[in-house]
Amino acid sequence: MSTLTLPRTTLxxxxxPELPDAERKPLTKKDTAADHPTWCPGCGDFSVLxxxxxxxxxxxxxxxxxxxxxxxxxxSRFPYFVQAHGxxxxxxxxxxFASGVSLSRPDLHVxxxxxxxxxxxxxxxxxxxxxxxxxxxxxxxxxxHVYGLTKKQTxxxxxxxxxxxxxxxxxxxxxxxxxxxxxxxGATFVARSTATNIPHLLKVMEAAMDHxxxxxxxxLSECIEFYPGAFDGANxxxxxxxxxxxxxxxxxxxxxAYKLADAEGPGVFGxxxxxxxxxxxxxxxxxxxxxxxxVEGLADWQILKxxxxxxx
Amino acid sequence: xxxxxxxxxxxxxxTTPRVSKVSEAVIRIAGNSQDGIQAIxxxxxxxxxxxxxxxxxxxxxxxxxxxxxxxxxxxxGSGEVLSAGDDADxxxxxxxxxxxxxxxxxxxxxxxxxxxxxVKPNExxxxxxxxxxxxxxxxxxxxxxxxxxxxxxxxYALGLLARMFDLNVPKLTKLIExxxxxxxxxxxxxxxxxxxxxxxxxxQGLWETFQxxxxxxxxxxxxxxxxNEALAYGLLAAGVRFGAGYPxxxxxxxxxLLRRELPKYGGTFVQTEDEIAAISMAIGASYGxxxxxxGSSGPGISLKTEALGWASMAEMPxxxxxxxxxxxxxxxxxxxxxxxLNIAINGGHGDSPRxxxxxxxxxxxxxxxxxxxxxxxxxxxxxxxxxxQGIASRIEAFPTPDLEKVCQNLTPDFTPVMDHKPYDxxxxxxxxxxxxxxxxxxxxxxxxxxxxxHDELGxxxxxGKVHTQMxxxxxxxxxxxxxxxPVPQVYGAxxxxxxxxxxxxxxxxxxxxxxxxxxxxxxxxxxxxKHLNPLPNGLxxxxxxxxxxxxxxxxxxxLYGYGQLAAVLRARYCDPRIRSVTKTxxxxxxxxxxxxxxxxxxx
Numbered sequence: 018m019s020t021l022t023l024p025r026t027t028l029x030x031x032x033x034p035e036l037p038d039a040e041r042k043p044l045t046k047k048d049t050a051a052d053h054p055t056w057c058p059g060c061g062d063f064s065v066l067x068x069x070x071x072x073x074x075x076x077x078x079x080x081x082x083x084x085x086x087x088x089x090x091x092x093s094r095f096p097y098f099v100q101a102h103g104x105x106x107x108x109x110x111x112x113x114f115a116s117g118v119s120l121s122r123p124d125l126h127v128x129x130x131x132x133x134x135x136x137x138x139x140x141x142x143x144x145x146x147x148x149x150x151x152x153x154x155x156x157x158x159x160x161x162h163v164y165g166l167t168k169k170q171t172x173x174x175x176x177x178x179x180x181x182x183x184x185x186x187x188x189x190x191x192x193x194x195x196x197x198x199x200x201x202x203g204a205t206f207v208a209r210s211t212a213t214n215i216p217h218l219l220k221v222m223e224a225a226m227d228h229x230x231x232x233x234x235x236x237l238s239e240c241i242e243f244y245p246g247a248f249d250g251a252n253x254x255x256x257x258x259x260x261x262x263x264x265x266x267x268x269x270x271x272x273x274a275y276k277l278a279d280a281e282g283p284g285v286f287g288x289x290x291x292x293x294x295x296x297x298x299x300x301x302x303x304x305x306x307x308x309x310x311x312v313e314g315l316a317d318w319q320i321l322k323x324x325x326x327x328x329x
Numbered sequence: 330x331x332x333x334x335x336x337x338x339x340x341x342x343x344t345t346p347r348v349s350k351v352s353e354a355v356i357r358i359a360g361n362s363q364d365g366i367q368a369i370x371x372x373x374x375x376x377x378x379x380x381x382x383x384x385x386x387x388x389x390x391x392x393x394x395x396x397x398x399x400x401x402x403x404x405x406g407s408g409e410v411l412s413a414g415d416d417a418d419x420x421x422x423x424x425x426x427x428x429x430x431x432x433x434x435x436x437x438x439x440x441x442x443x444x445x446x447x448v449k450p451n452e453x454x455x456x457x458x459x460x461x462x463x464x465x466x467x468x469x470x471x472x473x474x475x476x477x478x479x480x481x482x483x484x485y486a487l488g489l490l491a492r493m494f495d496l497n498v499p500k501l502t503k504l505i506e507x508x509x510x511x512x513x514x515x516x517x518x519x520x521x522x523x524x525x526x527x528x529x530x531x532x533q534g535l536w537e538t539f540q541x542x543x544x545x546x547x548x549x550x551x552x553x554x555x556x557n558e559a560l561a562y563g564l565l566a567a568g569v570r571f572g573a574g575y576p577x578x579x580x581x582x583x584x585x586l587l588r589r590e591l592p593k594y595g596g597t598f599v600q601t602e603d604e605i606a607a608i609s610m611a612i613g614a615s616y617g618x619x620x621x622x623x624g625s626s627g628p629g630i631s632l633k634t635e636a637l638g639w640a641s642m643a644e645m646p647x648x649x650x651x652x653x654x655x656x657x658x659x660x661x662x663x664x665x666x667x668x669x670l671n672i673a674i675n676g677g678h679g680d681s682p683r684x685x686x687x688x689x690x691x692x693x694x695x696x697x698x699x700x701x702x703x704x705x706x707x708x709x710x711x712x713x714x715x716x717x718q719g720i721a722s723r724i725e726a727f728p729t730p731d732l733e734k735v736c737q738n739l740t741p742d743f744t745p746v747m748d749h750k751p752y753d754x755x756x757x758x759x760x761x762x763x764x765x766x767x768x769x770x771x772x773x774x775x776x777x778x779x780x781x782x783h784d785e786l787g788x789x790x791x792x793g794k795v796h797t798q799m800x801x802x803x804x805x806x807x808x809x810x811x812x813x814x815p816v817p818q819v820y821g822a823x824x825x826x827x828x829x830x831x832x833x834x835x836x837x838x839x840x841x842x843x844x845x846x847x848x849x850x851x852x853x854x855x856x857x858x859k860h861l862n863p864l865p866n867g868l869x870x871x872x873x874x875x876x877x878x879x880x881x882x883x884x885x886x887x888l889y890g891y892g893q894l895a896a897v898l899r900a901r902y903c904d905p906r907i908r909s910v911t912k913t914x915x916x917x918x919x920x921x922x923x924x925x926x927x928x929x930x931x932x
Contacts, residue, residue, distance in 0.1 A: 020738040021568070023706060023762060033745035033771045048773060052788055081745075081769040086613075096777050097788060102766035104616055105779035105789075106609065107639050113606035117613020117621065118766070120597055121571045125617075125766055143609075146602035301597045308592035318736035320593050321565060325729060327507075328552045329379060 018318050043077045046070040051100040061212030061238030061248075062092050062159050065130070068219050069099065072226060084125045086115040088140060090132035091166045092159035092238065109140030112147040112156065116297075119154045123298055126226070127154040134164055137173040137193045148204035150297040151230045157222065159212070159238035160195065162247050169243040179244075195235040196278035200271060200290050206232035207274065207290040212239065213252045214259055217286060224288060230296050237283075251283035262287030346538045353406035354494065354539065355414035357434055358486075359427035362390055362399035365483040366423075370401030371724060372487055372504050377405040378553035378726030379500055382544035385837070386724040387413030387917060390663045398426055407542045411837035411844075413723070415919040419493070420458075421486055422448060423465070432458065440537075442489060444482070461535050463489060465527075472526035473519045481523040488527020495540045498528065549728045556691045556720035557582040559727075560650065561590070563698025564622055566732065568739035569648070570596030571614035571621040573607040578662050579721045580626045580652045587622070604632035608649065612640050615647045616778060618741030618765030620705050624650030624714075627660060630669060634677040637711055639780040641681035641803065643787075644752070644761040646705035646712075648698075653717040653833075655915055664915030665718040667833050668884035670893040673713045674862045680800055682807050684712040685862035689836035691720060692727035697859070699735060706739070708806050709761040715861070717883070719834030719917045745769035750785040751776045754798055760806050811863035816871075817856055824874035825852030827931050829881055829923070832858045832894055838918040839881055846924055853927075861894065869902050877931040880909040881923055 049070050056062050073083060083101035087093035088111035096103030106114040111129050119127045136144050136158045147156075163181065164170040170183040174195065178187040199207045206228040210218040218236060225232035237248045249255035262285050267273055274290035295303075312320045356373065360366045370386055377384035383406045391397030404414040416436045421443075422428045428441070428448045435441055435458055443450065445462035454460075469482040484505065491501055505524055509517040554562075561583045564572070570591065574584035588598040601607040607623045614621035625633065630651045640647050653669045655661025673685045684704050688697035694716060705712040742765075749770055751763050763778070764770070774786065781789040782796045790796075819828070821843045831839040836857040846853040856871060858864070872878050880895035886909065891899060895909035910926040912918075 018733060018736045018738055020740070021703075021706070022742055033747055033769070036745075036769070051775075079769075080773065080775070081767055084766045096779075100773065101775050102768075103775070103777040104613075104643075105777060105781065106612075107635055107780055110605060110609040110636065113601065113609035114613035114616070116599070116606075117571070117573065117610035117615075118617045120599065120610075121614040121617040121619065121621070122766065142602050143606055146606065297599075301592075304592045305595050305597070309595060312593050316733075316736075317568075317594055317738070318566075318732040321562065321736060322732050324562065324590070325552050325732065328375075328554050328558075329550060329729070 018316060041077075041079065043074045044080055045074060048080070049073050049083075049100050050098065052097045054098045055094055056091060057242050059241035060091070061161065061236075061240075064212040064215060064218060065092075065157060065159055065236055065238065066095065066098055068215065068222055069128070071219065072222060076223075076226070078126055082125055084118060084127050086111050086118065086127065086129045088131050088135040089166070090135050091240075092130055092132040093135060095130040109135050109138070110143060111135060112140060112143040115154050116147055116150070116152045119152050120298055120301060123153070123302070129154055129156045131156070131158055132165075133158060133160045133162065133172045133174045133195075137195065137198065141173075144198065145202040148199055148202035148231050148233065151203070151205050151294055153230055153296045153298045155225045155228075155232045155234075157225075157234045157236055158195065160235050161238050161240035161244060163240050163244040165240045165243050194278055196289055197275060199233045200274050200278070204233045204290070205230040205292050205294050206288070208233070208288045209235045209284065209286050211237040211248055211251050211259070211286065213248070213254075214286070217259075217261075221288065228291065230294065248283065251286070257283055259283070260285045262289065346536050348495070349537055349539050350542055351539045352408055352542050353404065353410065354419065354541070355402065355404045355417045356419045356421065356490065357400060357402045357417035357431060358421045359398070359400045359431040360423035361396050363396035364423060366399060366401050368508070369483045369487045369490070370403050372501065372508075373403045373405065373490070374724040374726065375504055375553045376496060376500055378551045380497060380541075380544055381549065381551065382407055382541065382726070383410035384553070384724070384726045385410045385413045388722055390722070398430065400431065405541065407544045411841040412920060413917065415921050419490075421490065423482070424448060440535075442493070459536075461532060463530065463532060465489075468526065468530065469523055472522050481519055484520050484523040485527040488524040489530060489532065491524070492528050492530070492532070493535065493538050495538060551726040552729050553724060553726045554691065555582070555722055555724050556688070556694045556716060557652065557722065558586060559691045559694035560688070560698050560714070560716060561586040563695040564648070564702065565590060565594060566695070566730070566736045567699040567702035568619075568737040569622050569702055570594060570619055570739075571611065572598040573601050573610035573614070573621070573623050574598070575601055575604045575607050575625065575629060577626045577629045579654060579718050580624050580629070580650065582721070583624055583650060583652070604629040605636060608633040608636040608647070612636060612645055612647050615645050616763070616765070618743070618767070619739050620646045620648060620702050622648045622650065624652070626652045626654050626662075627656045627669065628658065630672055630676070634672070637683065638677040638679060638681045640711040641677070641683050642780050642782075643778040644709045644803065645763070645778060646709050648701045648705050649711060649713045651713055651715050652721045653715060655913070661915050663718065665834065665917055666883050666913060666915065667717055667835075668893065668913070669715060670832075670861060670884070670897070673715050674897065680804070682710070682803050683862070684708065684710055684807065684810065685715060686712065687715040687833045687859060687861055688720065689833065689857055689859060691723060691725035693859070694720060695730060699737070704810065707760070708810055709763065710806065715833065717833050719883075723834070741765050743768045745771060748772040748774060749776060751778070751787055752783060752785045752799065752802070754785055754802060759802055759809065761802075807863045811866055814860050814863070814865035816865050816867040817858060819854050819856050819871060821847060821854035822852065823854070823871070825854050826875065827851075827853050827877045827879055827927060828872065828875035829853060829855040829879055829927060830858060830894070830898070831855060831881055832861060835881055835883065835918050838920055838923060842920045842923040842927070845920060851928070858894070861897070864897075864901060868898075869904070872902065872904060872906065876906070878904070878907045879927050879930060880907065881918065881927070882909060882911050883913065883918070884911055885913050886911045
């Protein structure tokens with residue numbers, strides 16, 4: 018059986034020095050920052066990016082093991098700003114792409130970043146199915162309640178009455194409730210935070226990363242240009258409040274979580290729902306183990322030969 | 330079976346049928362799809378494969394859920410079999426509608442074997458065809474103990490055919506045991522009872538039985554399978570270990586097989602929520618370091634084109650199978666057509682070069698799948714493999730591949746690199762090479778992959794100059810591939826009056842047409858194109874040896890009078906000799922149809 022390898026296009030060919038894990042240092046922001054973000058000054062997305070750098074450093078994630086994936090939108094520019102392997106895919110399909118990475122490469126930390134249009138409108142179906150399949154990855158949606166990249170059209174999370182270029186008299190369609198959507202679809206980690214409460218967002222992002230399964234965070238992230246002040250109500254410094262998930266809330270209680278998602282005003286923040294259910298990754302790995310045990314000791318071509326022998 | 334121009338005159342039946350030696354036979358079985366007529370055809374095909382004969386089948390299946398009229402045609406030959414045959418030597422029919430609709434497909438003087446419980450022959454046709462009636466339904470009921478159900482009449486009929494063609498009974502018995510042997514022993518017992526009863530039935534009025542001459546493939550063990558099976562096994566042999574898809578006829582067989590088989594090889598196949606997720610997931614897995622596969626038919630391919638454009642832009646390898654069917658839209662889901670060439674070559678927005686290959690036969694499906702994977706990897710490009718319903722469901726026997734030799738190991742290479750630029754504009758071969766996530770880059774500068782126009786590291790750029798350079802890069806690597814493609818061989822003389830050009834499943838019928846025409850003194854040759862985008866170099870030299878170049882394809886002639894491949898060839902070579910004959914009746918080409926159409930066009 019032939020093993021095929023391809024030549025590589027490398028700038029400086031040569032033997033790369035070994036780097037034993039023990040000698041590796043955590044990556045600093047300097048190591049992981051890439052292109053200068055193209056976001057507007059004051060955009061909420063900066064907080065999420067800064068915290069991503071911080072988590073990589075704090076958790077000592079090796080450089081080559083980071084995999085940042087996004088679809089299309091302002092927030093989806095994310096992978097360019099991270100000095101690591103990354104992919105900027107098409108609109109709405111980042112989760113499907115990321116599932117392909119996660120399922121074929123269980124050794125990687127797969128992080129997906131996107132906006133409300135990507136997650137709940139054009140990619141709505143992928144959101145439901147990735148949640149239901151419980152593919153192991155972390156999905157942070159920077160929800161600004163408006164289409165920013167295309168300059169102010171109504172988004173699936175825009176509130177009723179929101180005036181945009183496509184709803185000049187105010188939006189009339191009921192917005193999606195991301196928490197309810199995620200819980201109903203079968204996500205196993207569902208949390209909510211804001212870009213303005215850094216310690217809270219960091220805590221939630223770390224918990225999401227540690228979750229074995231599909232972890233979803235809705236992070237309210239203000240669009241300073243097209244929907245300024247959208248989340249003042251959730252910011253105590255702007256006269257709002259930041260109600261956290263009550264300490265007595267049972268995160269494994271689906272109905273209680275659903276009820277939390279009904280809260281008025283800025284809503285509540287924290288982990289709404291978290292349960293352990295076998296991941297798609299684990300289910301597939303189990304299938305493989307079972308099937309491999311039946312063909313133990315056989316090379317791939319011999320397994321194929323067994324099939325062909327039955328077709329004679 | 331015999332020369333089609335000489336019809337034997339019906340004569341009074343002697344008491345003992347005479348035995349004729351034949352080198353080939355075309356048997357058409359007509360009934361309803363729920364009667365298991367595909368099973369009879371399958372048994373005959375597999376028997377031929379085990380008897381070192383060539384075999385080719387053709388079937389129609391209703392697009393309705395609960396079944397309906399359906400046929401299965403088997404052509405078995407001791408020598409080369411290029412098509413499923415124009416006219417049948419023997420027609421087996423179960424119902425009046427099967428008789429009425431298919432009697433015209435029988436050669437004059439051919440045998441129509443009918444279930445006299447259901448079929449009332451047309452008196453006017455008694456002199457034209459040799460009618461043999463057997464109460465198949467009631468005899469089947471009798472054979473399995475009179476339950477009042479005629480399930481098993483297909484196997485009873487197989488017994489009749491086995492007697493008529495003096496088929497190898499031990500081999501057939503073994504095939505029946507393999508097929509029906511399972512937990513419930515009564516199933517195989519009933520099947521064998523039906524078969525033996527049919528085989529032992531003293532058929533009244535049959536004055537001729539047949540014996541096949543020994544096959545020419547002696548000593549070469551064969552495997553028998555459908556094109557869809559061969560393609561799926563080809564992908565496994567190629568080393569593909571991840572796939573994603575959404576069910577659609579006739580692609581579903583491939584995904585079902587991959588889902589079943591991949592775990593044995595440590596791989597995964599995911600049934601996704603839709604066609605878009607399927608290609609996106611496959612591209613994601615390819616990015617993970619190992620070429621992945623997705624596929625679909627007609628409408629599903631349309632849905633995949635945006636992501637296909639991304640793969641072209643990001644230069645990410647991925648293999649996309651398109652089992653073509655009648656279109657547009659839902660079209661004719663269970664019929665053959667070759668009308669997806671345009672979308673395969675050009676589908677999508679912007680300039681998005683990709684590779685398009687089309688296998689010609691069941692055997693070719695196996696090897697083309699491997700070639701598609703290797704081209705995708707080597708040139709870092711999406712590859713569309715265009716097969717069609719004509720091969721997908723057809724069963725053929727072919728020499729068992731040397732699996733130890735052809736199977737490949739594509740384990741990704743994660744060796745660290747000093748520095749890496751995937752879209753390096755200065756490389757000698759101009760081909761992009763990706764490093765998969767998990768590969769450490771010592772310089773700390775990591776590449777990104779994107780659908781935005783990008784610089785050499787993959788970072789976005791709005792520079793018109795870079796866009797021009799990158800467009801050229803994506804285009805030129807396929808030109809390089811064209812240089813490496815083998816120039817196809819002409820079937821027949823390299824000079825003459827007409828060169829027939831085929832692609833996909835039409836290769837066999839075209840070559841048979843050439844064979845027949847040359848017997849009658851026509852200077853016809855055939856050329857089969859497997860690589861459709863890019864085309865191999867040097868075709869113009871081949872065309873120059875002929876007065877006419879006629880592309881024979883299963884699609885519409887379009888607004889300007891040329892089929893889809895003919896239009897591509899005319900654009901490529903600016904050669905007015907290139908014309909086409911096309912049809913969209915949902916059936917594969919018959920040899921006589923090709924000859925009539927082509928000879929009329931080139932008179």
